[in-house]
Structures are given as structure tokens and as C-alpha cells.
Amino acid sequence: MLYGVFSDIHSNCEALERVLEFFKSAGAQAYLCCGDLVGYGPNPNECLEILRNLPRLSIVCGNHDLAAAGRMDPGWFNAYAREAISWTRQELSPESLRYLSSLRPRLDGPEWTLAHGTPRKPADEYFLSTLQYKQSLGLVKTWPLFVGHSHMPLCFKSAPDGEAEMSMLEEGQEVRLARRGAAAVFNPGSVGQPRDHDPRACCALYDSSAGSFRVVRLSYDVAAVQAKIRRAGLPEFLAQRLELGR
Numbered sequence: 001m002l003y004g005v006f007s008d009i010h011s012n013c014e015a016l017e018r019v020l021e022f023f024k025s026a027g028a029q030a031y032l033c034c035g036d037l038v039g040y041g042p043n044p045n046e047c048l049e050i051l052r053n054l055p056r057l058s059i060v061c062g063n064h065d066l067a068a069a070g071r072m073d074p075g076w077f078n079a080y081a082r083e084a085i086s087w088t089r090q091e092l093s094p095e096s097l098r099y100l101s102s103l104r105p106r107l108d109g110p111e112w113t114l115a116h117g118t119p120r121k122p123a124d125e126y127f128l129s130t131l132q133y134k135q136s137l138g139l140v141k142t143w144p145l146f147v148g149h150s151h152m153p154l155c156f157k158s159a160p161d162g163e164a165e166m167s168m169l170e171e172g173q174e175v176r177l178a179r180r181g182a183a184a185v186f187n188p189g190s191v192g193q194p195r196d197h198d199p200r201a202c203c204a205l206y207d208s209s210a211g212s213f214r215v216v217r218l219s220y221d222v223a224a225v226q227a228k229i230r231r232a233g234l235p236e237f238l239a240q241r242l243e244l245g246r
């Protein structure tokens with residue numbers, strides 16, 4: 001099965017449409033989404049409508065989705081994120097709110113596991129260390145594990161000597177599992193707000209038969225999204241960071 005894997009859309013409709021268009025042209029048969037559908041960006045309802053109507057999508061929610069749906073206190077969010085969450089709450093349609101309320105932050109599938117953060121704390125713990133990888137080995141039944149939240153394309157896996165290794169993934173770089181169902185953690189980066197100094201939308205293709213994961217970068221109309229952020233009265237920093245990829 002060829003999966004389109006993506007995460008952290010953050011209400012960026014232009015980037016989402018570009019990524020889904022790419023998945024279609026690449027022949028993706030199903031989709032995996034690691035959460036943070038809304039927050040920061042100007043089109044929460046439009047993005048949620050696209051996702052609600054995407055067939056064969058397996059999806060989890062992230063901390064921004066939980067906060068926007070009133071299921072998590074955004075008190076610990078930074079000021080920009082808090083402001084965007086209160087704006088998003090006012091914007092959400094009843095259908096959008098219902099959809100966000102129906103999602104869980106972890107999903108155990110037939111040949112993969114999805115979590116927004118870590119399997120231990122799927123809603124809001126960043127997966128950033130080989131220690132977390134080792135701790136996850138006993139907490140996940142079906143591998144690989146796909147995560148989001150850090151907005152960076154990453155891979156964690158066991159090296160031939162048994163040690164855990166972590167790597168940042170470059171555009172086009174393909175990582176192969178040691179064998180079908182072998183432990184590995186993949187982060188497809190962020191569709192709508194990359195933070196690895198590359199402003200292009202980030203996503204990945206996972207081929208479960210070959211056990212391969214490949215990161216893809218796609219240009220989209222950043223200026224159009226920035227104009228919408230400014231028109232909506234969202235913080236200027238949220239517009240600026242999109243062109244910097246941070």
C-alpha cells in the first residue's frame with residue numbers, strides 16, 4: 001500500500017491542496033495524518049472540509065486541535081499560538097467543531113501507529129530523542145510509528161549494532177525498514193508551517209510493501225497565505241515565519 005503521510009497543516013489551505021495534489025499524482029492509495037489540522041493559519045474550516053471528504057484517511061488530532069475544540073487548556077501555548085487559537089475558536093463551524101471533537105491523539109492501525117507527539121503522551125510531548133525512541137519500543141504494537149508536532153522531517157530507528165539512531169531527513173532521501181514491521185519512527189515534517197528553514201510544504205510517501213519512507217518538498221503560494229493571515233488580523237509573526245520556514 002502506498003500512503004501519503006502528512007502532518008501539522010495548521011489551517012494552511014494552499015499548502016494542503018498542493019500536498020494532496022502531489023499525493024494523487026504519485027498514486028497514493030491511502031492517507032495518514034498526524035494532527036494539528038488547525039491553529040496559526042487563516043483557513044481552519046476550509047482545511048477541515050477537505051480532510052473530512054478525503055477518502056481512506058486515517059487521522060489523529062494534535063494539541064492545537066484539542067485546544068481549538070475546548071478539550072485542552074491553551075494556557076501553556078506561546079502568545080502567538082494562544083491568539084490564533086482564540087481566533088480559530090470563533091471561526092469554527094459546527095461541522096468543523098464536531099469533526100475536531102471526534103478525533104483522538106493516537107491511533108493504532110493494522111500496519112502502523114499514529115500519534116501526534118509520543119506514544120506515551122500523544123497529545124503534546126515532542127518526539128525528539130533516541131531515549132524516547134527506546135522508551136517507545138514497549139509502547140507500540142504495530143510499526144512504523146508516524147508522529148508530527150515538531151514540524152521537522154525526522155527518523156528514529158535501530159542501527160545494526162542495536163543502538164538507536166536519529167536523523168533529519170532531506171528532500172528525496174529514502175529510508176528503508178530493516179524488515180517488514182520493524183520498529184522505526186517517522187515524522188513527515190509540516191505541511192503548513194515548516195520549521196527546518198525550508199519554507200516549502202513538507203510531506204512523505206510510505207510504501208508499506210517495500211518498507212520505504214521518502215520525504216517530499218513542494219512549493220506553494222506562501223504570499224497568498226500571508227495576505228490572508230494579515231487580513232484576518234492574526235499576529236504578523238505568523239505571516240513572516242512562513243517565508244522563513246521557522
Ligand SMILES: [Fe+2]
Pocket residue numbers: 008010036062064149150151
Ligand atoms: Fe503543530
